[in-house]
Every structure is written in C-alpha cells, then in structure tokens.
Amino acid sequence: KAGVTQTPRYLIKTRGQQVTLSCSPISGHRSVSWYQQTPGQGLQFLFEYFSETQRNKGNFPGRFSGRQFSNSRSEMNVSTLELGDSALYLCASSFSGSLGYTFGSGTRLTVV
C-alpha cells in the first residue's frame, strides 16, 4: 500500500515568488491536512481538506492557501514568499481523523 506522497522533496525559492506543493494521500483517505514544521515553532497546523472542502484552518496569513481535488490529491500554495516561510511542509492523510494521520516525507522549502 503506497504511503502519502509529497512532491517535490526540496525547493529553493526567492523572496516574493510563489510556490505550489503537492500531496497524494493514501488510497481511500479523504482527509488531508497540511503542517509547517520549524525548529522554533514545531509542528503547526495549516489547514485540512475533506471531499474537496476546507473544513479547518490554522492561524496562518492568507498567503497560505490550499485545495483538494476530486481524487483527494491536495495542493498547497504560498504566495509572496518570505524568508520566514522556510520550513518543512508536511502533508498527512487519514481515513478518519480520529484514527490518526499518516505523514508524507515532506517538502523542504528554502526561501533566499
């Protein structure tokens, strides 16, 4: 059974640019959540999608957005990148959120 797949694994972007990250959940999982992990703030929740609907959102500025497609694949977009956006971005999927989430390997974003 394939796990959660995130692409790309690594990205280097310049301040002011925008970036799109992709996540393919485990087959059958309809809930997809996104997290930002930094050494200082730890793991912080960005948003969650279920059946193409955003059901929950964390405390991040509007530059962070996402969407989910009918096949449950999800994308996350960050516009007008700032140096502080450098982080590991993790996607996690679940059949039922209460049963726990499986994380992908993450996308390491570096903003220069």
Add this chain to the structure above:
Amino acid sequence: QKEVEQNSGPLSVPEGAIASLNCTYSDRGSQSFFWYRQYSGKSPELIMSIYSNGDKEDGRFTAQLNKASQYVSLLIRDSQPSDSATYLCAVTTSNAGGTSYGKLTFGQGTILTVHP
C-alpha cells in the same frame, strides 16, 4: 498556557531501561490522543493512539490516558538505541457532531536518547 505541553528534555536512558514521556493538554474537549516518533531528518511516524481512560499496550509501548487530569503518557519498555528520536504528543478535538476536523495540535516534542 500552551495547548499541549510535554516534559522538558532531552531525556537520556540506558539501554534496557524504561523511558517515560509525559504530556498535558488544555482542551477538555480533546478526544483522540496520539504519540508520534520523529527521527532526525524524517517525518513523524504514528506509534500509538489512545481514546479512552486507562492503559493501551502495543509491544514495548504503553500509552496511558487520564482525561480528568488532562494527562497522557508513553512508556517505552526495554529501550533500545533505535528508539532514540523525538517523541511528539498530539491531540485532536471533535466538534459537537462527532467529526474530527483534521487538526492535530502537537507538543514541542521530547528528545529521547538511549545509550548502550
């Protein structure tokens, strides 16, 4: 007050000992509790989940939950050097309709080192 707090680390135990990791949470509505293990440079891996008061055992791991005290712990018996990692406590909260809206709130993590 942080929503989820873990005992400060790092924690160092000898091989074969019991490692005890603790976590408190502030939201009394929290219904699902998880322990994740994260090796350096890797993503978090789910190792235990617990939903009701009491103990839950899985191999060398035992999770304990006390909702009245808003406390959850993880015991690792017969600790091995391969257990050396950061352990993350995470909780979810379901709404009135019983649906979890996908938000895991994590503690800051406890670094565990098991030395031979």
